[in-house]
Amino acid sequence: MYETFTNHLLKILRVITVQDGHLIVVGLKGYGISSLIKIASFICSAKHAKMEIHADYGDVEWQSDIRSRIVRAV
Numbered sequence: 001m002y003e004t005f006t007n008h009l010l011k012i013l014r015v016i017t018v019q020d021g022h023l024i025v026v027g028l029k030g031y032g033i034s035s036l037i038k039i040a041s042f043i044c045s046a047k048h049a050k051m052e053i054h055a056d057y058g059d060v061e062w063q064s065d066i067r068s069r070i071v072r073a074v
Contacts, residue, residue: 005036012040022073 015023027033034050041048049072051065 005032009036009040012036013043016040016044016046024069 012023012025015021023037025033025037037048040046049069051069
């Protein structure tokens with residue numbers, strides 16, 4: 001379990017430490033993905049944003065959220 005955790009953490013760190021490196025992570029709750037992102041962001045002093053998807057979440061909201069994240073990243 002620890003080896004898997006460190007491997008994923010290193011992959012995330014590799015992506016966000018390159019110049020203009022950005023990462024979009026999609027996954028289910030309860031797998032520790034958000035914890036890995038928070039730890040990697042803390043290590044690199046990077047900002048992270050989380051999108052909350054709910055039952056009424058549609059295409060328009062998705063496009064708006066992605067657009068705002070991309071604008072903030074650039």
